[in-house]
Amino acid sequence: VSAVASPYGPRAEAGPPGLAAKLLGFCEELRSEGVAVGTSEILDAFAALEQVPWESRDDFREALSATIAKSQEDRRLFELLFERWFFRAAEAEAIEREVGEGEQRHEGAERLDIDDLREQIRQAILDGDDDAMRDLARLAIAAFGRQGEGSGVVGVDVQRIRRTLELSAGTQPQQGEATDGAAERPPIDRDQLNRFERHLRRELERDLIERTETLPPSRPLAELDRALPTSPTQDLAAVHRAVSQMKRRLATLGHEQRGRRKAQAVDVRRTLRASLETGGVPMHLRYRPKRPRRPEIYVLCDVSTSVTSASVFFLSVLHALHDSFRKLRSFVFIERISEVTEIFEHERDFREIARRVSSEGGVADVSGYTDYGRVWLEFLTEISDDLDPRSTVIVLGDARTNGREPHAEVFAQVAERAGRLFWLNPEPKLYWNYGDSVMAAYERHCDGAFECWTTRHLENFVNVVAGGVPAAD
Amino acid sequence: MAETQAPASVAETKEALAAASYLADESAALVSFLAQRLGKPILVEGPAGVGKTELAKALSRASGRALIRLQCYEGLDEAKALYEWNYRKQLLRIQAGGESGWEDVHGDIFSDEFLLARPLMQAIASPEPVVLLIDEIDKTDQEFEAMLLELLSDFQITIPELGQVSASSMPIVVLTSNNSRELTEALKRRCLYLWLDYPDLEREMEIVRLHAPDLSETLTRRLVEVVRMVRDLDLKKPPSIAETIDWARTLLLMGAEDIDRETFEQSMSIIVKHRTDIDLVAERVGMRLSAPTQAG
Numbered sequence: 127v128s129a130v131a132s133p134y135g136p137r138a139e140a141g142p143p144g145l146a147a148k149l150l151g152f153c154e155e156l157r158s159e160g161v162a163v164g165t166s167e168i169l170d171a172f173a174a175l176e177q178v179p180w181e182s183r184d185d186f187r188e189a190l191s192a193t194i195a196k197s198q199e200d201r202r203l204f205e206l207l208f209e210r211w212f213f214r215a216a217e218a219e220a221i222e223r224e225v226g227e228g229e230q231r232h233e234g235a236e237r238l239d240i241d242d243l244r245e246q247i248r249q250a251i252l253d254g255d256d257d258a259m260r261d262l263a264r265l266a267i268a269a270f271g272r273q274g275e276g277s278g279v280v281g282v283d284v285q286r287i288r289r290t291l292e293l294s295a296g297t298q299p300q301q302g303e304a305t306d307g308a309a310e311r312p313p314i315d316r317d318q319l320n321r322f323e324r325h326l327r328r329e330l331e332r333d334l335i336e337r338t339e340t341l342p343p344s345r346p347l348a349e350l351d352r353a354l355p356t357s358p359t360q361d362l363a364a365v366h367r368a369v370s371q372m373k374r375r376l377a378t379l380g381h382e383q384r385g386r387r388k389a390q391a392v393d394v395r396r397t398l399r400a401s402l403e404t405g406g407v408p409m410h411l412r413y414r415p416k417r418p419r420r421p422e423i424y425v426l427c428d429v430s431t432s433v434t435s436a437s438v439f440f441l442s443v444l445h446a447l448h449d450s451f452r453k454l455r456s457f458v459f460i461e462r463i464s465e466v467t468e469i470f471e472h473e474r475d476f477r478e479i480a481r482r483v484s485s486e487g488g489v490a491d492v493s494g495y496t497d498y499g500r501v502w503l504e505f506l507t508e509i510s511d512d513l514d515p516r517s518t519v520i521v522l523g524d525a526r527t528n529g530r531e532p533h534a535e536v537f538a539q540v541a542e543r544a545g546r547l548f549w550l551n552p553e554p555k556l557y558w559n560y561g562d563s564v565m566a567a568y569e570r571h572c573d574g575a576f577e578c579w580t581t582r583h584l585e586n587f588v589n590v591v592a593g594g595v596p597a598a599d
Numbered sequence: 600m601a602e603t604q605a606p607a608s609v610a611e612t613k614e615a616l617a618a619a620s621y622l623a624d625e626s627a628a629l630v631s632f633l634a635q636r637l638g639k640p641i642l643v644e645g646p647a648g649v650g651k652t653e654l655a656k657a658l659s660r661a662s663g664r665a666l667i668r669l670q671c672y673e674g675l676d677e678a679k680a681l682y683e684w685n686y687r688k689q690l691l692r693i694q695a696g697g698e699s700g701w702e703d704v705h706g707d708i709f710s711d712e713f714l715l716a717r718p719l720m721q722a723i724a725s726p727e728p729v730v731l732l733i734d735e736i737d738k739t740d741q742e743f744e745a746m747l748l749e750l751l752s753d754f755q756i757t758i759p760e761l762g763q764v765s766a767s768s769m770p771i772v773v774l775t776s777n778n779s780r781e782l783t784e785a786l787k788r789r790c791l792y793l794w795l796d797y798p799d800l801e802r803e804m805e806i807v808r809l810h811a812p813d814l815s816e817t818l819t820r821r822l823v824e825v826v827r828m829v830r831d832l833d834l835k836k837p838p839s840i841a842e843t844i845d846w847a848r849t850l851l852l853m854g855a856e857d858i859d860r861e862t863f864e865q866s867m868s869i870i871v872k873h874r875t876d877i878d879l880v881a882e883r884v885g886m887r888l889s890a891p892t893q894a895g
Contacts, residue, residue: 166788170639174791177636178609178629185609188629196642196792198778254801315800396678399686402708406690415676472875 146172152211153194159207161200167193184256209328244291251293251318256325263325266291267333284326293319390414422453422516424544426505428523429483430460430496439579440522440552441480444470455509458483459501459523463508496526498564499533506540513543521549522578525558525565534567541571550578550587605635612661621650621657622798622806630793631658640751640772642736642787645795647777648839654795655732655773664771665725668732669718671739677746681756682720685713709760719747720764723756728768736786737776744786751789797830798840806840811847821858822847826870828884838870846870860888 149171153163170193178185187208195204243265250258266287288294293314396412404410425447427440444456448470455467466483473479513519519540541547549572551558551565558565569575576587606612612635613628623631631654634641643651659666669680689708716724722731736744750756754766774790776782798806803823807814814822823843830837838846846869855862863885871880 162784164788170637170791173637174633177633184625185629188626189633192626192630192633192791192793196787196790197781198644198794201792201794317799399684402684402686402689402693406693 148212149190152207155207155211156194156204159203161195161203163194167196170194247291247293247322248314251314251322254318254321256321259322259325260329263322263329266326267329283330284323287326288319288323293322422512422514422518423447423455424509424513424517424519425454425456426463426501426519426521426523427456427458428460428496428521429458440550441483443522443584445479457505459496461495461497461500463501463504465508495528495530496523497530498523498525498527498568499531499536502533502536502540506536510543513540515545517544519544519547521547521568522552523549524551524553524563525549525568526562527564529562532564532567534564534571537568538571541573546573547571548573548587549575550583551575552579553577554579606632608632615661616657619657619660620809621653621661622802622809623654623657624798624802627654627793627795630791634771634791635662637791638754638769640774640790641793642782642790643773643775643793643795644778646797646837648837648841649795649797650840651775651795652732652734653841655730655734655775658771658773659730659732662728662730662771665727665729666732667718667722667725667729667770668734671733671735671737671743673738673740675739675743677743679717680719680743681717681746682758683715683717684709685715689713711761714758714761719750720756722770722772723750723754723764723766725770726767728770730771730773733772733774735777736774737778737780737782741783744783748785748789751786797827797837800824800827803827803840803843807843807847810844811851814847814851818850818855818857819847822850825858825863825884825888828887829870829880832879832883834871834876834879835873836871836876842870858888860885863888 150168153168153171156163171190174189174193175186178189180186190208191201191204195201243262247259247262247266250262390413393412393414397408397410400410400412401408425444427444429440447454448456455465456470457463457465466486469479469482469486473482549565549568553563555577557563558569565575574587574590576583576590578584578587606615609625609629609632612632613623616623616628616631630641633639643654645651655668656666658664692708692713693704714720719731719733722729733747736747751772754769756764758764774786797803800820800823803826804819807819807823811819826838826843826846846866849866849869850858850862853862853866855866864881867877867880867885871877
């Protein structure tokens with residue numbers, strides 16, 4: 127077998143033929159997308175495949191995914207790659223061997239009765255019968271897709287065929303057009319229609335590949351836009367993921383060592399059981415393990431204009447934090463500080479939260495410029511009594527004081543009272559302390575200051591907090 | 600290890616589960632089938648209330664095995680999950696056998712007789728094959744997960760004083776997780792993974808029909824449609840399948856003919872249980888129901 131680049135992008139080595147090689151190649155590709163596929167998983171996959179019939183595509187896929195893709199994120203990548211890999215593997219084979227269905231493929235298309243086809247498709251969709259849907263999709267393409275109207279863009283053709291078939295979700299078909307009994311036909315569920323559209327899309331792609339005899343180039347999948355999310359809902363999931371990891375780390379780290387030994391409670395049960403070694407005389411005391419205390423978190427978030435683009439991101443971080451921590455109080459500030467815990471607790475919809483924070487926060491006085499000094503003063507007076515060594519304070523802001531008094535000594539007091547204090551700055555480190563940024567004055571008092579404008583930075587922050595190594599950028 | 604008769608095909612597993620009144624979808628049936636054939640634990644993840652725990656119960660009913668359940672919580676330790684020495688009995692033994700030598704007593708008190716088996720131990724030691732359900736594994740700490748590893752891969756437990764205890768029959772192990780934290784790679788590696796999600800319209804209707812057969816067809820459809828509408832909202836706690844069934848039964852008791860705005864508001868608290876959620880649902884769904892031409 128030659129290692130000549132195939133027409134469908136780089137495929138390193140064709141390797142020996144057979145399923146094992148294909149499957150290994152597939153796992154290799156999953157790994158390159160960041161799914162942790164271990165040797166034991168591959169062995170399991172082979173073991174599982176021995177148990178299921180291969181002619182069923184669903185069983186084959188499920189058996190693989192149950193043994194290989196073990197989280198929801200992995201599952202998503204798996205689905206995407208599975209389609210691409212196994213579908214293309216078959217098509218690539220066909221091109222290499224110059225196997226084509228030729229005219230046979232659409233045999234019988236002329237004899238089709240359109241109304242009949244519509245009815246059959248509708249029925250197949252309602253029954254959720256995948257095999258029938260696939261066959262009918264091919265017929266539909268033959269009937270409507272090949273009459274010189276094909277646009278060449280798969281997505282467009284799918285919609286055109288769908289319209290021609292008068293399929294739409296949730297509504298009744300038009301009465302005049304359709305055959306008898308139309309009135310009682312149940313509406314089509316959106317999910318089911320999507321399923322049919324997927325079949326259409328696949329068959330159209332197959333068609334396209336057969337005509338052009340090349341496969342579309344394969345691209346790596348995981349190139350998600352990880353920069354500052356412009357649309358919050360889009361990246362909310364990623365932020366939530368990072369924060370849920372942070373939750374665990376904050377919950378279990380750092381605090382165990384605090385407190386005095388004499389405060390430990392004797393575990394009577396274990397002490398007595400241990401006494402068996404000394405003939406029933408309790409000679410060694412056993413203590414209850416210290417459970418890490420639940421952290422109390424205070425988050426202060428700058429929402430001024432200088433961080434407008436970042437505050438969307440920060441608000442989504444806050445949103446995610448509120449999902450994870452019960453004892454969380456959040457504040458937003460510009461010139462003054464205002465507690466918004468209520469809003470986050472009672473509102474789920476992110477856009478609504480953003481609206482209410484801006485309308486009810488009441489944080490801007492006159493100028494709309496951040497006044498960090500005043501914010502610390504207010505924060506300290508408002509909640510100084512609640513701050514104690516087990517509280518964690520997280521500040522999200524750019525430390526640009528607009529030339530006003532930074533009151534670093536007040537900030538130092540906050541840092542002293544709180545157990546830990548972290549600063550997340552939405553500006554690259556390079557810009558810190560330039561212009562009116564007084565980051566250095568505050569940084570001295572922080573347990574850590576981090577640049578943070580992408581979810582990746584957020585993950586990094588979580589890692590560092592957990593005592594791990596910061597990920598290289 | 601005595602291999603009990605594993606099902607011969609996926610379809611057979613599915614039927615057996617259905618006979619145990621659990622309508623499994625394709626992947627749930629396939630993973631259950633594989634778990635029995637390969638002798639591997641199943642890790643079930645998914646949102647709350649999609650029937651993760653129920654799957655284990657159904658597997659137990661379908662295979663005629665006893666169900667042993669370990670409910671996880673923060674601070675669960677091996678003394679409560681694995682085994683513990685029965686120290687009262689041990690003390691008695693020491694005092695009763697005053698004349699025998701220390702060596703005898705020492706060898707004696709750390710024997711089977713003085714062992715209190717906790718759920719995991721019970722599952723391993725049981726002479727009959729069982730289904731072991733480890734519920735909400737994500738509630739425990741990572742140390743506990745590590746402790747499970749030996750059990751999950753080799754079905755054995757090592758007790759320092761006694762040595763290894765191996766399973767005499769292969770248990771079906773089901774672990775559930777609400778995904779409140781990432782589980783360790785090591786644990787995942789040993790399991791088959793099953794993601795359960797809310798069922799689609801048709802399947803949920805079948806489930807409701809199974810549990811509330813007296814509800815009329817149109818009302819069942821309407822009910823499931825409304826529940827799905829509610830789930831689409833961004834709620835703190837979306838309604839579970841169990842709550843759908845409860846609601847269906849409530850409607851039966853109320854003798855409702857159709858779900859109009861009034862019925863909905865009266866019985867809404869069955870599927871929505873959070874104050875802020877109730878407001879949201881009343882506003883978004885309740886309003887829509889009031890529309891006059893909405894006959895299912």
